[in-house]
Amino acid sequence: xNTSTGPAERRTHTEQGIERKQQLLDAAAVLFSxxxxxxxxxxxxxxxxxVAKGLVYWYFPTKEELFAELVRSMRLQLxxxxxxxxxxxxxxxTRIRQGTEASVVFMAEHRAYFALxxxxxxxxxxxxxxxxxxxxxxxxxxxxxxxxxxxxxxAQRQGLxxxxxxxxxxxxxxxxxxxxxxxxRNGSLDVDVDExxxxxxxxxxxxxxxxxxxx
Amino acid sequence: xNTSTGPAERRTHTEQGIERKQQLLDAAAVLFSxxxxxxxxxxxxxxxxxVAKGLVYWYFPTKEELFAELVRSMRLQLxxxxxxxxxxxxxxxTRIRQGTEASVVFMAEHRAYFALxxxxxxxxxxxxxxxxxxxxxxxxxxxxxxxxxxxxxxAQRQGLxxxxxxxxxxxxxxxxxxxxxxxxRNGSLDVDVDExxxxxxxxxxxxxxxxxxxx
DNA sequence: CACCCGCTTGACCGTCGGGTCAAGGCGACG
DNA sequence: CGTCGCCTTGACCCGACGGTCAAGCGGGTG
Numbered sequence: 435x436n437t438s439t440g441p442a443e444r445r446t447h448t449e450q451g452i453e454r455k456q457q458l459l460d461a462a463a464v465l466f467s468x469x470x471x472x473x474x475x476x477x478x479x480x481x482x483x484x485v486a487k488g489l490v491y492w493y494f495p496t497k498e499e500l501f502a503e504l505v506r507s508m509r510l511q512l513x514x515x516x517x518x519x520x521x522x523x524x525x526x527x528t529r530i531r532q533g534t535e536a537s538v539v540f541m542a543e544h545r546a547y548f549a550l551x552x553x554x555x556x557x558x559x560x561x562x563x564x565x566x567x568x569x570x571x572x573x574x575x576x577x578x579x580x581x582x583x584x585x586x587x588x589a590q591r592q593g594l595x596x597x598x599x600x601x602x603x604x605x606x607x608x609x610x611x612x613x614x615x616x617x618x619r620n621g622s623l624d625v626d627v628d629e630x631x632x633x634x635x636x637x638x639x640x641x642x643x644x645x646x647x648x649x
Numbered sequence: 650x651n652t653s654t655g656p657a658e659r660r661t662h663t664e665q666g667i668e669r670k671q672q673l674l675d676a677a678a679v680l681f682s683x684x685x686x687x688x689x690x691x692x693x694x695x696x697x698x699x700v701a702k703g704l705v706y707w708y709f710p711t712k713e714e715l716f717a718e719l720v721r722s723m724r725l726q727l728x729x730x731x732x733x734x735x736x737x738x739x740x741x742x743t744r745i746r747q748g749t750e751a752s753v754v755f756m757a758e759h760r761a762y763f764a765l766x767x768x769x770x771x772x773x774x775x776x777x778x779x780x781x782x783x784x785x786x787x788x789x790x791x792x793x794x795x796x797x798x799x800x801x802x803x804a805q806r807q808g809l810x811x812x813x814x815x816x817x818x819x820x821x822x823x824x825x826x827x828x829x830x831x832x833x834r835n836g837s838l839d840v841d842v843d844e845x846x847x848x849x850x851x852x853x854x855x856x857x858x859x860x861x862x863x864x
Numbered sequence: 865c866a867c868c869c870g871c872t873t874g875a876c877c878g879t880c881g882g883g884t885c886a887a888g889g890c891g892a893c894g
Numbered sequence: 895c896g897t898c899g900c901c902t903t904g905a906c907c908c909g910a911c912g913g914t915c916a917a918g919c920g921g922g923t924g
Contacts, residue, residue: 448870472687475911486873601838606852609828610821617820637821641852644859690881701903
């Protein structure tokens with residue numbers, strides 16, 4: 435038993451252990467994103483992974499923590515993909531488009547996984563108040579937001595984007611990516627991924643910097 | 650017990666009964682949108698409404714059905730607000746903006762209620778497959794989509810919006826409204842509602858019809 | 865071979881919460 | 895005043911599911 439109230443009881447894992455843990459994460463990802471967090475039983479995950487129920491609790495303290503770990507790992511991957519796609523030399527507006535398009539592609543490539551960020555959106559559903567997971571989630575969403583806000587500010591400074599609350603622009607950018615993600619997944623949208631990415635990229639560019647003829 | 654497999658067991662309600670039912674719906678709306686569907690117990694709703702638990706089942710067959718009824722009524726209200734805001738004489742693009750702005754305002758005025766549509770977005774969370782509620786929800790989202798698609802088509806026919814899959818444009822429009830709704834609710838966005846509505850309206854206009862200088 | 869330790873099992877437990885039900889009030893109507 | 899049917903109550907039921915645990919396995923090390 436873990437007497438310390440500290441962060442977490444660290445366990446040492448063998449090669450095989452790490453692999454097994456990943457299997458569980460993979461199985462959970464598929465199930466969570468297809469049936470939702472609440473409708474996925476621990477038993478389901480175990481069945482999918484072909485192991486006994488107790489084993490989950492060897493690798494994860496709770497179901498919530500398992501979920502949190504998934505989200506963390508997703509976020510890491512996504513941010514890596516974004517960073518890789520953004521040309522550090524380019525102007526901020528271009529960087530936003532690159533990041534946006536990369537996100538769309540990434541999301542399409544990892545539909546099952548990425549659905550989690552959708553669930554994340556309805557955090558309320560999970561965080562019955564004061565849940566530690568709620569913090570992880572909320573904190574994480576902000577990362578993207580502040581990122582985009584910074585880019586928008588830079589763009590405004592360079593006259594690429596009209597004045598206005600950068601926060602608002604950021605919400606728009608992030609929201610549209612999330613929306614198309616959602617639509618692509620459970621939606622009637624069957625378009626080529628690259629095509630979609632280009633569309634979303636264009637959409638964001640116009641929304642940020644476009645000009646309408648008249649009101 | 651309801652022997653018929655038919656639609657539903659109709660109950661006759663007195664004046665008072667209808668009122669009581671509405672009280673329950675109101676209480677449920679507040680709780681669902683603040684704590685989420687899964688985290689709201691039937692008992693909570695009853696406590697909030699100041700009635701005994703059994704009473705819920707006098708007015709609603711199940712918790713899910715109670716939720717579905719809320720969603721239905723929300724949707725009705727929203728559509729009314731949209732319809733009222735759209736000038737039937739105006740061009741489709743303008744109508745889209747009017748509908749968009751009306752949605753934002755409506756959503757702000759009914760934050761508590763409107764949060765439900767957010768939950769709706771994460772239907773997966775609720776619909777453990779084959780749930781009747783899933784159908785209600787899915788079917789309903791399509792209403793907006795086809796509406797917007799039609800408007801976009803009209804706009805394209807008039808050369809107001811460039812060619813391209815209208816479905817994609819529609820997803821963008823609906824998504825952005827939903828995103829700002831979400832951000833306004835649990836977010837750090839504290840802006841004037843009308844200001845926000847105007848921003849979103851402008852955003853959508855630019856995204857639909859705007860022109861970027863160069864790629 | 866003996867021992868340790870990471871790993872695996874599946875029966876079991878406790879709680880939580882949706883849904884039921886028998887009983888009773890209360891107003892309307894004959 | 896009787897009775898009918900809408901409404902209200904709260905104790906109770908029970909299945910579901912997250913989490914526990916005692917037991918056992920197997921490979922690596924001394």
